[in-house]
Amino acid sequence: MSEFSPSALGTREHWDAVYSRELQGFQEYGDEGEIWFGEGSMTRVIRWLSAQNIPLCSSILDIGTGNGMLLVELAKAGYNNLTGVDYCADAIALAKSICEKEGVSRSVTLQVTDFLGSFSPTQQFDICLDKGTFDAVSLDPDNAEERRLQYVQSLCRVLKPRGLFVITSCNWTAEELLRQFGKEFELKAELPTPSFSFGGQSGHSVTAMALQRRD
Numbered sequence: 001m002s003e004f005s006p007s008a009l010g011t012r013e014h015w016d017a018v019y020s021r022e023l024q025g026f027q028e029y030g031d032e033g034e035i036w037f038g039e040g041s042m043t044r045v046i047r048w049l050s051a052q053n054i055p056l057c058s059s060i061l062d063i064g065t066g067n068g069m070l071l072v073e074l075a076k077a078g079y080n081n082l083t084g085v086d087y088c089a090d091a092i093a094l095a096k097s098i099c100e101k102e103g104v105s106r107s108v109t110l111q112v113t114d115f116l117g118s119f120s121p122t123q124q125f126d127i128c129l130d131k132g133t134f135d136a137v138s139l140d141p142d143n144a145e146e147r148r149l150q151y152v153q154s155l156c157r158v159l160k161p162r163g164l165f166v167i168t169s170c171n172w173t174a175e176e177l178l179r180q181f182g183k184e185f186e187l188k189a190e191l192p193t194p195s196f197s198f199g200g201q202s203g204h205s206v207t208a209m210a211l212q213r214r215d
């Protein structure tokens with residue numbers, strides 16, 4: 001597994017500063033802030049869930065929800081049992097404000113919690129989603145390898161056996177993600193993402209895949 005240089009993006013201080021700014025931007029200008037990997041990354045996940053005929057009442061957790069926009073779009077698509085967690089209090093305050101503005105608060109529960117630490121829901125989820133959070137965890141300057149292992153452990157604690165995990169990453173290839181999660185998860189589907197070519201080589205700027213937890 002390749003290692004990335006530790007980065008500020010792997011620290012809570014970084015995200016506190018980002019969402020403090022974004023919360024202020026929302027309060028002053030109604031700007032919802034950054035959607036990681038763009039609108040298409042939300043559509044891709046929602047289309048895939050709907051193609052699987054996932055019941056709209058399925059319990060869905062968005063890990064490191066940030067501004068909660070993925071949950072807003074899921075709620076608009078009819079999903080009504082949604083939870084978002086983030087360890088950054090301003091991210092959750094922003095997500096709450098956006099959910100209220102968009103009229104979807106009844107379908108969404110939001111909680112400030114460290115996914116790698118204290119999060120212990122009363123029931124396991126049918127589906128867990130991650131867009132950019134495992135990437136952030138992977139950049140933790142304080143022992144990223146251990147943080148990644150903790151992430152997999154937390155995921156297995158909160159996701160039902162045979163439950164689905166849909167991850168979008170800009171740091172890891174599909175093969176690398178399978179190596180990271182493959183002991184506890186099997187590949188369900190790779191979600192097509194835009195490709196680019198450079199210097200005769202082609203690749204993908206993001207990886208999106210669905211994994212299923214083994215029994």
Ligand SMILES: C[S@@+](CC[C@H](N)C(=O)[O-])C[C@H]1O[C@@H](n2cnc3c(N)ncnc32)[C@H](O)[C@@H]1O
Binds near residue numbers: 034133
């Ligand atoms: C790249 S941002 C993505 C935000 C959101 N998923 C999106 O797609 O816009 C990473 C998010 O993960 C959150 N995060 C990182 N480590 C976390 C942890 N251990 N527990 C909970 N949230 C975490 C950050 O606060 C940040 O909101």
